[in-house]
Amino acid sequence: MSQEGLLRPGIIQLRVLDMDEAITHYRDRIGLDFVSQEADGRVYLKAFDEFHRHSVVLREADSAGIDFFAFKADGQEAVDGFRKRIEEYGVDVTDVAEGEMPGTGKRISFMIPSGHRIDIYADMELSETAPETHNPYVWKDEPRGMRAQRLDHCLLYGPNLPEVEKFFTEVLDFHIPERVDLPDGTLAIWMTVSNKAHDIAFVNHPEPGKLHHVAFFLEDWSDIGHAADVMTRYDISRDIGPTRHGITRGQTIYFFDPSGNRNEVFCGGYTAYKDHPTRVWDGNHVGRGIFYYERQMNDAFLSVVT
Amino acid sequence: MPDGSPLSALHSIRFKGCETDILCAEDQKVLMAMEQKIHFPNPRPVRVGCRKGGCGACRVKVTKGSYTAEKSSRTHVTEEEAAEGYALACRISPRSDLELEPAFLGPRRPVENGD
Numbered sequence: 001m002s003q004e005g006l007l008r009p010g011i012i013q014l015r016v017l018d019m020d021e022a023i024t025h026y027r028d029r030i031g032l033d034f035v036s037q038e039a040d041g042r043v044y045l046k047a048f049d050e051f052h053r054h055s056v057v058l059r060e061a062d063s064a065g066i067d068f069f070a071f072k073a074d075g076q077e078a079v080d081g082f083r084k085r086i087e088e089y090g091v092d093v094t095d096v097a098e099g100e101m102p103g104t105g106k107r108i109s110f111m112i113p114s115g116h117r118i119d120i121y122a123d124m125e126l127s128e129t130a131p132e133t134h135n136p137y138v139w140k141d142e143p144r145g146m147r148a149q150r151l152d153h154c155l156l157y158g159p160n161l162p163e164v165e166k167f168f169t170e171v172l173d174f175h176i177p178e179r180v181d182l183p184d185g186t187l188a189i190w191m192t193v194s195n196k197a198h199d200i201a202f203v204n205h206p207e208p209g210k211l212h213h214v215a216f217f218l219e220d221w222s223d224i225g226h227a228a229d230v231m232t233r234y235d236i237s238r239d240i241g242p243t244r245h246g247i248t249r250g251q252t253i254y255f256f257d258p259s260g261n262r263n264e265v266f267c268g269g270y271t272a273y274k275d276h277p278t279r280v281w282d283g284n285h286v287g288r289g290i291f292y293y294e295r296q297m298n299d300a301f302l303s304v305v306t
Numbered sequence: 307m308p309d310g311s312p313l314s315a316l317h318s319i320r321f322k323g324c325e326t327d328i329l330c331a332e333d334q335k336v337l338m339a340m341e342q343k344i345h346f347p348n349p350r351p352v353r354v355g356c357r358k359g360g361c362g363a364c365r366v367k368v369t370k371g372s373y374t375a376e377k378s379s380r381t382h383v384t385e386e387e388a389a390e391g392y393a394l395a396c397r398i399s400p401r402s403d404l405e406l407e408p409a410f411l412g413p414r415r416p417v418e419n420g421d
Contacts, residue, residue, distance in 0.1 A: 060378040064360035207413035237357040260360015304355040
Protein backbone atom coordinates (compact mmCIF):
# COMPACT_ATOMS: atom_id res chain seq x y z
CA MET A 1 0.00 0.00 0.00
CA SER A 2 1.51 3.27 -0.99
CA GLN A 3 -0.90 5.55 0.85
CA GLU A 4 0.22 5.66 4.45
CA GLY A 5 -0.76 7.69 7.48
CA LEU A 6 -4.17 9.27 7.03
CA LEU A 7 -6.45 7.45 4.60
CA ARG A 8 -9.65 9.45 4.25
CA PRO A 9 -12.42 11.40 5.97
CA GLY A 10 -14.21 8.97 8.28
CA ILE A 11 -16.71 10.74 10.53
CA ILE A 12 -18.56 14.03 10.68
CA GLN A 13 -20.58 14.98 13.75
CA LEU A 14 -23.25 17.58 13.03
CA ARG A 15 -25.55 19.55 15.30
CA VAL A 16 -29.22 19.50 14.35
CA LEU A 17 -32.16 21.41 15.80
CA ASP A 18 -34.73 18.59 15.52
CA MET A 19 -33.61 14.96 15.47
CA ASP A 20 -36.72 13.47 13.87
CA GLU A 21 -36.59 15.92 10.95
CA ALA A 22 -32.85 15.29 10.61
CA ILE A 23 -33.29 11.52 10.48
CA THR A 24 -35.93 11.82 7.76
CA HIS A 25 -33.60 14.06 5.76
CA TYR A 26 -30.39 12.06 6.06
CA ARG A 27 -31.99 8.59 5.90
CA ASP A 28 -34.89 8.96 3.49
CA ARG A 29 -33.80 11.89 1.28
CA ILE A 30 -30.00 11.58 1.10
CA GLY A 31 -30.36 7.81 1.45
CA LEU A 32 -28.02 6.99 4.34
CA ASP A 33 -28.70 3.85 6.39
CA PHE A 34 -29.77 4.33 10.01
CA VAL A 35 -27.29 2.44 12.21
CA SER A 36 -28.28 3.26 15.80
CA GLN A 37 -29.42 5.84 18.30
CA GLU A 38 -27.54 5.70 21.59
CA ALA A 39 -28.47 6.63 25.17
CA ASP A 40 -27.05 10.16 24.85
CA GLY A 41 -29.39 10.79 21.92
CA ARG A 42 -26.80 10.81 19.16
CA VAL A 43 -27.82 9.13 15.91
CA TYR A 44 -25.37 7.17 13.75
CA LEU A 45 -25.74 6.69 10.00
CA LYS A 46 -23.71 5.33 7.09
CA ALA A 47 -23.92 5.35 3.32
CA PHE A 48 -24.70 2.06 1.59
CA ASP A 49 -21.29 1.76 -0.08
CA GLU A 50 -19.26 2.43 3.07
CA PHE A 51 -17.62 -0.53 4.81
CA HIS A 52 -17.41 0.77 8.35
CA ARG A 53 -20.05 1.13 11.06
CA HIS A 54 -20.91 4.81 10.67
CA SER A 55 -19.76 8.01 9.03
CA VAL A 56 -22.40 10.61 9.92
CA VAL A 57 -23.27 11.37 13.54
CA LEU A 58 -26.14 13.71 14.43
CA ARG A 59 -26.41 15.45 17.80
CA GLU A 60 -29.50 17.44 18.74
CA ALA A 61 -28.58 20.91 20.01
CA ASP A 62 -29.95 24.45 20.08
CA SER A 63 -27.65 25.57 17.27
CA ALA A 64 -26.74 24.08 13.89
CA GLY A 65 -23.17 23.46 12.70
CA ILE A 66 -20.29 21.03 12.98
CA ASP A 67 -18.89 19.45 16.18
CA PHE A 68 -15.89 17.82 14.51
CA PHE A 69 -14.53 16.13 11.39
CA ALA A 70 -12.46 12.95 11.79
CA PHE A 71 -9.88 11.27 9.56
CA LYS A 72 -9.17 7.55 9.62
CA ALA A 73 -5.53 6.46 9.81
CA ASP A 74 -4.02 3.18 8.62
CA GLY A 75 -3.23 1.95 12.14
CA GLN A 76 -2.69 2.95 15.74
CA GLU A 77 1.03 3.39 15.08
CA ALA A 78 0.18 6.10 12.57
CA VAL A 79 -2.18 7.79 15.06
CA ASP A 80 0.59 7.76 17.68
CA GLY A 81 2.98 9.24 15.13
CA PHE A 82 0.59 12.06 14.31
CA ARG A 83 0.06 12.71 18.02
CA LYS A 84 3.80 13.23 18.44
CA ARG A 85 4.08 15.51 15.42
CA ILE A 86 1.02 17.57 16.44
CA GLU A 87 2.32 18.04 19.98
CA GLU A 88 5.82 18.89 18.75
CA TYR A 89 4.20 21.50 16.50
CA GLY A 90 2.77 23.06 19.67
CA VAL A 91 -0.86 22.01 19.43
CA ASP A 92 -2.57 20.38 22.44
CA VAL A 93 -3.96 16.90 21.84
CA THR A 94 -6.90 15.48 23.81
CA ASP A 95 -7.76 11.79 24.12
CA VAL A 96 -11.19 10.45 23.28
CA ALA A 97 -11.69 7.04 24.85
CA GLU A 98 -12.53 3.90 22.93
CA GLY A 99 -16.28 3.41 22.98
CA GLU A 100 -17.13 7.14 23.20
CA MET A 101 -18.85 6.21 19.97
CA PRO A 102 -20.14 2.65 19.53
CA GLY A 103 -17.85 0.36 17.57
CA THR A 104 -15.14 3.00 17.42
CA GLY A 105 -11.61 2.85 18.82
CA LYS A 106 -9.83 5.60 20.71
CA ARG A 107 -9.31 8.91 18.97
CA ILE A 108 -7.02 11.89 19.30
CA SER A 109 -8.64 15.30 19.09
CA PHE A 110 -7.24 18.78 18.56
CA MET A 111 -8.26 22.30 17.52
CA ILE A 112 -6.92 23.86 14.33
CA PRO A 113 -6.31 27.62 13.82
CA SER A 114 -9.64 28.09 12.01
CA GLY A 115 -11.44 27.15 15.22
CA HIS A 116 -12.52 23.66 14.13
CA ARG A 117 -12.04 20.38 15.98
CA ILE A 118 -10.36 17.55 14.07
CA ASP A 119 -10.11 13.95 15.30
CA ILE A 120 -7.90 11.09 14.10
CA TYR A 121 -8.59 7.40 14.75
CA ALA A 122 -7.53 4.04 13.40
CA ASP A 123 -10.22 1.57 14.37
CA MET A 124 -13.89 1.19 13.62
CA GLU A 125 -15.89 -2.02 13.30
CA LEU A 126 -16.94 -3.14 9.88
CA SER A 127 -20.64 -2.65 9.29
CA GLU A 128 -23.07 -5.54 9.39
CA THR A 129 -24.42 -4.15 6.14
CA ALA A 130 -21.05 -3.47 4.53
CA PRO A 131 -20.79 -3.90 0.76
CA GLU A 132 -20.17 -7.47 -0.33
CA THR A 133 -16.60 -8.51 -0.99
CA HIS A 134 -17.04 -12.02 -2.41
CA ASN A 135 -18.46 -12.02 -5.92
CA PRO A 136 -20.15 -8.73 -5.03
CA TYR A 137 -23.23 -7.12 -6.47
CA VAL A 138 -22.95 -3.34 -6.91
CA TRP A 139 -25.43 -3.11 -4.03
CA LYS A 140 -27.35 -5.56 -1.88
CA ASP A 141 -30.47 -3.41 -1.35
CA GLU A 142 -31.57 -0.75 -3.81
CA PRO A 143 -30.14 2.63 -2.79
CA ARG A 144 -32.77 5.08 -1.46
CA GLY A 145 -33.38 8.76 -1.98
CA MET A 146 -30.41 10.55 -3.53
CA ARG A 147 -28.41 7.28 -3.42
CA ALA A 148 -25.40 8.72 -1.56
CA GLN A 149 -22.47 6.30 -1.83
CA ARG A 150 -20.25 7.78 0.85
CA LEU A 151 -19.29 10.79 2.93
CA ASP A 152 -16.95 12.69 0.62
CA HIS A 153 -15.58 15.92 2.13
CA CYS A 154 -16.47 19.07 4.00
CA LEU A 155 -15.81 22.79 3.46
CA LEU A 156 -15.14 24.75 6.62
CA TYR A 157 -15.14 28.53 7.15
CA GLY A 158 -12.80 30.22 9.61
CA PRO A 159 -9.82 32.56 10.10
CA ASN A 160 -6.03 31.99 9.89
CA LEU A 161 -5.92 30.17 6.55
CA PRO A 162 -2.11 30.38 6.16
CA GLU A 163 -1.72 28.66 9.54
CA VAL A 164 -4.33 26.03 8.62
CA GLU A 165 -2.50 25.33 5.36
CA LYS A 166 0.86 25.02 7.10
CA PHE A 167 -0.54 22.65 9.72
CA PHE A 168 -2.34 20.36 7.26
CA THR A 169 0.58 20.15 4.81
CA GLU A 170 3.50 20.00 7.28
CA VAL A 171 1.96 18.00 10.12
CA LEU A 172 -0.85 15.92 8.57
CA ASP A 173 0.75 15.33 5.10
CA PHE A 174 -2.06 16.80 3.00
CA HIS A 175 -1.38 18.26 -0.44
CA ILE A 176 -3.18 21.12 -2.18
CA PRO A 177 -4.73 20.42 -5.60
CA GLU A 178 -6.36 23.82 -5.90
CA ARG A 179 -6.47 27.29 -4.33
CA VAL A 180 -7.87 30.82 -4.71
CA ASP A 181 -5.37 33.61 -4.02
CA LEU A 182 -6.58 37.21 -3.86
CA PRO A 183 -4.26 40.26 -3.74
CA ASP A 184 -4.78 40.55 0.03
CA GLY A 185 -4.32 36.87 0.80
CA THR A 186 -5.63 33.37 0.27
CA LEU A 187 -9.42 33.11 -0.02
CA ALA A 188 -9.68 29.34 -0.14
CA ILE A 189 -7.72 26.06 -0.22
CA TRP A 190 -8.78 22.57 -1.31
CA MET A 191 -6.71 19.88 0.36
CA THR A 192 -6.48 16.12 0.06
CA VAL A 193 -4.68 13.35 1.89
CA SER A 194 -5.64 10.83 -0.81
CA ASN A 195 -6.06 11.35 -4.53
CA LYS A 196 -9.59 12.71 -4.46
CA ALA A 197 -9.71 16.34 -5.60
CA HIS A 198 -10.41 17.27 -1.97
CA ASP A 199 -10.93 15.64 1.39
CA ILE A 200 -11.35 18.96 3.20
CA ALA A 201 -11.45 22.59 2.11
CA PHE A 202 -11.31 25.94 3.87
CA VAL A 203 -12.52 29.45 3.05
CA ASN A 204 -11.19 32.49 4.89
CA HIS A 205 -13.89 33.90 7.16
CA PRO A 206 -13.72 36.12 10.26
CA GLU A 207 -15.85 33.88 12.48
CA PRO A 208 -14.16 30.65 13.62
CA GLY A 209 -15.55 27.12 13.59
CA LYS A 210 -18.22 27.46 10.91
CA LEU A 211 -19.54 24.80 8.51
CA HIS A 212 -20.12 25.68 4.86
CA HIS A 213 -21.14 22.20 3.74
CA VAL A 214 -20.74 18.47 4.09
CA ALA A 215 -20.68 16.57 0.80
CA PHE A 216 -21.94 13.13 -0.16
CA PHE A 217 -20.63 11.29 -3.20
CA LEU A 218 -23.03 10.21 -5.95
CA GLU A 219 -22.25 7.91 -8.86
CA ASP A 220 -22.67 10.25 -11.80
CA TRP A 221 -24.37 13.28 -13.38
CA SER A 222 -27.52 11.24 -13.88
CA ASP A 223 -27.77 10.66 -10.13
CA ILE A 224 -27.26 14.41 -9.57
CA GLY A 225 -30.35 14.95 -11.72
CA HIS A 226 -32.22 12.33 -9.70
CA ALA A 227 -31.15 14.09 -6.48
CA ALA A 228 -32.60 17.35 -7.87
CA ASP A 229 -35.89 15.54 -8.52
CA VAL A 230 -35.89 14.34 -4.90
CA MET A 231 -35.29 17.91 -3.67
CA THR A 232 -38.27 19.30 -5.57
CA ARG A 233 -40.55 16.42 -4.59
CA TYR A 234 -39.86 16.93 -0.88
CA ASP A 235 -39.53 20.75 -0.97
CA ILE A 236 -35.89 20.64 0.21
CA SER A 237 -34.29 24.09 0.47
CA ARG A 238 -31.92 24.36 -2.51
CA ASP A 239 -28.99 26.77 -2.68
CA ILE A 240 -27.66 26.27 -6.24
CA GLY A 241 -27.38 23.61 -8.91
CA PRO A 242 -27.32 21.19 -10.58
CA THR A 243 -24.14 22.75 -11.88
CA ARG A 244 -20.39 22.08 -12.04
CA HIS A 245 -17.46 23.44 -10.06
CA GLY A 246 -14.49 24.72 -12.09
CA ILE A 247 -12.46 23.95 -8.96
CA THR A 248 -12.25 20.12 -8.60
CA ARG A 249 -14.48 19.87 -11.76
CA GLY A 250 -17.07 18.08 -9.64
CA GLN A 251 -20.76 18.16 -10.55
CA THR A 252 -22.91 19.37 -7.75
CA ILE A 253 -26.03 20.59 -6.01
CA TYR A 254 -25.91 22.62 -2.79
CA PHE A 255 -28.94 22.35 -0.54
CA PHE A 256 -29.79 22.56 3.15
CA ASP A 257 -30.79 20.06 5.82
CA PRO A 258 -33.81 20.87 8.06
CA SER A 259 -31.50 22.67 10.53
CA GLY A 260 -29.87 24.85 7.85
CA ASN A 261 -26.62 22.90 7.55
CA ARG A 262 -25.59 23.03 3.90
CA ASN A 263 -25.26 19.65 2.17
CA GLU A 264 -23.76 18.90 -1.21
CA VAL A 265 -24.26 15.98 -3.53
CA PHE A 266 -21.08 15.69 -5.57
CA CYS A 267 -19.86 13.45 -8.37
CA GLY A 268 -16.90 13.34 -10.69
CA GLY A 269 -13.93 15.52 -9.88
CA TYR A 270 -10.43 14.89 -11.16
CA THR A 271 -7.82 12.59 -9.66
CA ALA A 272 -5.26 14.55 -7.64
CA TYR A 273 -1.86 12.90 -7.30
CA LYS A 274 0.64 14.33 -4.88
CA ASP A 275 3.15 15.17 -7.62
CA HIS A 276 0.66 17.29 -9.58
CA PRO A 277 1.08 21.06 -9.50
CA THR A 278 -1.51 23.17 -7.66
CA ARG A 279 -4.17 24.86 -9.81
CA VAL A 280 -4.45 28.54 -8.84
CA TRP A 281 -7.43 30.87 -9.36
CA ASP A 282 -7.39 34.66 -9.03
CA GLY A 283 -10.12 37.07 -8.00
CA ASN A 284 -11.14 37.86 -11.59
CA HIS A 285 -11.98 34.25 -12.39
CA VAL A 286 -13.07 32.75 -9.08
CA GLY A 287 -16.75 32.92 -10.07
CA ARG A 288 -16.11 30.36 -12.83
CA GLY A 289 -14.02 28.38 -10.36
CA ILE A 290 -16.86 28.05 -7.88
CA PHE A 291 -19.81 27.71 -10.30
CA TYR A 292 -18.56 26.81 -13.78
CA TYR A 293 -21.80 27.36 -15.69
CA GLU A 294 -23.09 30.45 -13.86
CA ARG A 295 -19.56 31.94 -13.92
CA GLN A 296 -20.32 33.95 -10.80
CA MET A 297 -20.79 33.21 -7.14
CA ASN A 298 -24.23 33.55 -5.65
CA ASP A 299 -24.86 35.76 -2.65
CA ALA A 300 -25.10 32.80 -0.32
CA PHE A 301 -21.79 31.08 -1.15
CA LEU A 302 -19.53 33.47 0.74
CA SER A 303 -21.81 34.28 3.67
CA VAL A 304 -24.31 31.54 4.52
CA VAL A 305 -22.78 29.11 7.02
CA THR A 306 -23.80 27.34 10.22
CA MET B 307 -46.72 20.72 2.99
CA PRO B 308 -47.16 23.38 0.34
CA ASP B 309 -46.83 26.94 1.52
CA GLY B 310 -49.66 29.43 1.15
CA SER B 311 -52.73 27.26 0.60
CA PRO B 312 -55.76 29.29 -0.52
CA LEU B 313 -57.68 28.37 2.65
CA SER B 314 -55.23 30.10 4.94
CA ALA B 315 -55.82 33.69 6.15
CA LEU B 316 -53.59 36.31 4.52
CA HIS B 317 -51.78 39.13 6.30
CA SER B 318 -49.88 42.10 5.00
CA ILE B 319 -46.12 42.24 5.64
CA ARG B 320 -44.28 45.57 5.55
CA PHE B 321 -40.48 45.55 5.40
CA LYS B 322 -38.74 48.71 6.59
CA GLY B 323 -37.23 50.50 3.60
CA CYS B 324 -39.20 48.47 1.04
CA GLU B 325 -41.87 50.27 -1.00
CA THR B 326 -44.10 47.26 -1.63
CA ASP B 327 -45.99 45.38 1.06
CA ILE B 328 -46.49 41.67 0.43
CA LEU B 329 -49.16 39.19 1.48
CA CYS B 330 -48.24 36.17 3.53
CA ALA B 331 -50.57 33.32 4.53
CA GLU B 332 -50.80 32.04 8.10
CA ASP B 333 -49.45 28.65 6.99
CA GLN B 334 -46.55 30.21 5.12
CA LYS B 335 -43.19 31.51 6.30
CA VAL B 336 -42.54 35.23 5.86
CA LEU B 337 -39.25 34.64 4.04
CA MET B 338 -40.77 32.26 1.50
CA ALA B 339 -43.58 34.76 0.80
CA MET B 340 -40.94 37.43 0.23
CA GLU B 341 -38.97 35.13 -2.10
CA GLN B 342 -42.10 34.42 -4.15
CA LYS B 343 -43.24 38.00 -4.42
CA ILE B 344 -40.10 40.14 -4.53
CA HIS B 345 -37.48 39.22 -7.08
CA PHE B 346 -34.98 40.65 -9.51
CA PRO B 347 -34.65 43.49 -10.43
CA ASN B 348 -36.27 44.56 -7.16
CA PRO B 349 -33.88 44.22 -4.23
CA ARG B 350 -35.04 41.86 -1.49
CA PRO B 351 -35.31 43.59 1.89
CA VAL B 352 -34.20 40.45 3.76
CA ARG B 353 -31.32 38.14 2.79
CA VAL B 354 -32.13 34.55 1.84
CA GLY B 355 -29.86 31.88 3.32
CA CYS B 356 -30.62 28.32 4.37
CA ARG B 357 -34.40 28.88 4.86
CA LYS B 358 -34.23 26.42 7.77
CA GLY B 359 -33.40 28.49 10.83
CA GLY B 360 -29.70 27.67 10.97
CA CYS B 361 -27.63 30.36 9.27
CA GLY B 362 -29.09 33.66 10.48
CA ALA B 363 -29.09 35.41 7.07
CA CYS B 364 -32.77 36.36 7.33
CA ARG B 365 -32.61 37.70 10.92
CA VAL B 366 -35.23 40.40 11.43
CA LYS B 367 -36.82 42.42 14.20
CA VAL B 368 -40.61 42.39 14.20
CA THR B 369 -41.67 45.88 15.27
CA LYS B 370 -45.43 45.42 15.00
CA GLY B 371 -47.87 42.52 14.89
CA SER B 372 -48.11 38.95 16.15
CA TYR B 373 -46.65 35.78 14.71
CA THR B 374 -45.73 32.20 15.51
CA ALA B 375 -42.10 31.08 15.42
CA GLU B 376 -40.64 27.61 14.88
CA LYS B 377 -37.36 26.48 16.41
CA SER B 378 -34.24 28.24 15.13
CA SER B 379 -30.56 28.37 16.07
CA ARG B 380 -29.86 30.12 19.38
CA THR B 381 -26.61 31.31 17.81
CA HIS B 382 -28.67 33.88 15.93
CA VAL B 383 -31.69 34.56 18.15
CA THR B 384 -31.28 34.08 21.89
CA GLU B 385 -34.30 33.58 24.14
CA GLU B 386 -34.00 37.19 25.34
CA GLU B 387 -33.81 38.47 21.75
CA ALA B 388 -36.82 36.37 20.76
CA ALA B 389 -38.78 38.02 23.60
CA GLU B 390 -37.80 41.42 22.13
CA GLY B 391 -39.19 40.51 18.70
CA TYR B 392 -36.05 39.23 16.97
CA ALA B 393 -36.60 36.20 14.77
CA LEU B 394 -35.47 34.47 11.60
CA ALA B 395 -37.92 35.32 8.81
CA CYS B 396 -37.74 31.73 7.51
CA ARG B 397 -39.18 30.44 10.80
CA ILE B 398 -42.09 32.83 11.41
CA SER B 399 -45.69 32.89 10.17
CA PRO B 400 -48.01 35.87 10.63
CA ARG B 401 -51.07 35.96 12.91
CA SER B 402 -51.75 39.62 12.07
CA ASP B 403 -50.31 42.22 9.72
CA LEU B 404 -46.58 42.59 10.45
CA GLU B 405 -43.96 45.29 10.24
CA LEU B 406 -40.36 44.19 10.38
CA GLU B 407 -36.84 45.38 9.72
CA PRO B 408 -33.73 43.44 8.67
CA ALA B 409 -31.36 42.65 11.56
CA PHE B 410 -28.64 40.49 9.97
CA LEU B 411 -25.64 40.36 12.27
CA GLY B 412 -22.92 39.18 9.87
CA PRO B 413 -19.98 37.01 10.93
CA ARG B 414 -19.00 37.39 14.57
CA ARG B 415 -15.38 37.28 15.61
CA PRO B 416 -15.58 36.03 19.19
CA VAL B 417 -15.44 32.28 19.58
CA GLU B 418 -18.79 30.76 20.45
CA ASN B 419 -19.43 27.33 21.75
CA GLY B 420 -22.20 26.19 19.55
CA ASP B 421 -24.46 25.07 22.36
